[in-house]
Amino acid sequence: MTESIETTTAPRGRLSIRTVAMPADTNPHGAIFGGWVLAQMDLAGGTHAFHRAKGLVVTVAVDSMTFHEPVFVGDEVSCYTEIVRIGNSSISVRVEAWVRRDNRDEQIKVTSAMFHFVAVNPDRSKRRVPAE
Numbered sequence: 001m002t003e004s005i006e007t008t009t010a011p012r013g014r015l016s017i018r019t020v021a022m023p024a025d026t027n028p029h030g031a032i033f034g035g036w037v038l039a040q041m042d043l044a045g046g047t048h049a050f051h052r053a054k055g056l057v058v059t060v061a062v063d064s065m066t067f068h069e070p071v072f073v074g075d076e077v078s079c080y081t082e083i084v085r086i087g088n089s090s091i092s093v094r095v096e097a098w099v100r101r102d103n104r105d106e107q108i109k110v111t112s113a114m115f116h117f118v119a120v121n122p123d124r125s126k127r128r129v130p131a132e
Contacts, residue, residue, distance in 0.1 A: 097109070
């Protein structure tokens with residue numbers, strides 16, 4: 001399931017994580033390292049999946065990410081999540097990363113991706129996602 005590039009003007013889903021990009025998170029060119037953004041998105045998606053699965057989940061795949069805008073030091077990074085599919089043991093979560101910069105109210109979408117999680121037992125064996 002690859003997500004196409006979208007031109008949304010407002011975040012979709014629920015706010016799952018918000019943080020501020022710091023100097024230690026920069027790449028050699030002065031922008032925020034893409035892997036740091038990916039990690040924030042994984043945390044956000046995993047938190048949403050954890051609550052829906054009522055327990056431990058692990059990331060098994062991430063579909064295509066395209067960075068539409070850079071993230072800079074001081075940007076407030078917000079990740080919004082939306083569950084799009086629940087299987088027997090899997091949960092697919094759309095995660096969008098948006099930034100607010102320069103103390104403005106406007107949010108700018110920087111990237112999005114589909115994250116796939118599997119519900120697991122403490123021994124890491126698969127388990128069913130419970131019914132709501």
